[in-house]
Amino acid sequence: MTGEAAETMVRMGELSVSRTPGHVLASIGLGSCIGLVLVDASRARAGLAHIVLPSSTGGSNAAVGKFADSAVPALLEQMASIGAPRSSLHAVLVGGAQMFSLGSDSSL
Secondary structure (H helix, E strand, C coil): CCCCCCEEECCCCCEEEECCCCCEEECCCCCCCEEEEEEEHHHCEEEEEEECECCCCCCCCCCHHHEHHHHHHHHHHHHHHCCCCHHHCEEEEEECCCCCCCCCCCCC
């Protein structure tokens, strides 16, 4: 790199990992989606998944990062593949906004 940090934009249903110090994993416009970040600070490893829905219906043509039930194991696997053991990972969750009122009780 030439002084500038690389940046990877992680879009809906995608995930990405990095072992390069200064590499930025970014996602914008989460809304009701969840951004799951896994970090191994001692080894300078990080991963980000932009998760859209909680569970898949078993369809094989959907992006692995789209559903929490497939994105979490995939992100853990990719983190391990770049040398970040599960025991050293810290997780951060962002997003999950309630975008629409669903029903008559809006106090939830």
